[in-house]
Amino acid sequence: MSFVSRFRLYPTPAQEAALLTHCGHAGYVWNLALEQWPEHLQEVAQANLRPATELFHHS
Numbered sequence: 001m002s003f004v005s006r007f008r009l010y011p012t013p014a015q016e017a018a019l020l021t022h023c024g025h026a027g028y029v030w031n032l033a034l035e036q037w038p039e040h041l042q043e044v045a046q047a048n049l050r051p052a053t054e055l056f057h058h059s
Contacts, residue, residue: 011019
């Protein structure tokens with residue numbers, strides 16, 4: 001079951017400017033992460049990393 005809540009904001013002009021700046025920065029970081037994700041996956045595959053379960057297995 002999921003619940004949805006909606007809120008209406010009435011920011012002052014200074015708050016509106018800050019929110020727009022914040023949203024711009026968040027969008028930049030999101031797009032940068034999406035751009036770098038395939039490269040990250042490729043580096044992990046090339047490093048031939050062991051599964052975490054093997055790191056804690058003591059024989």
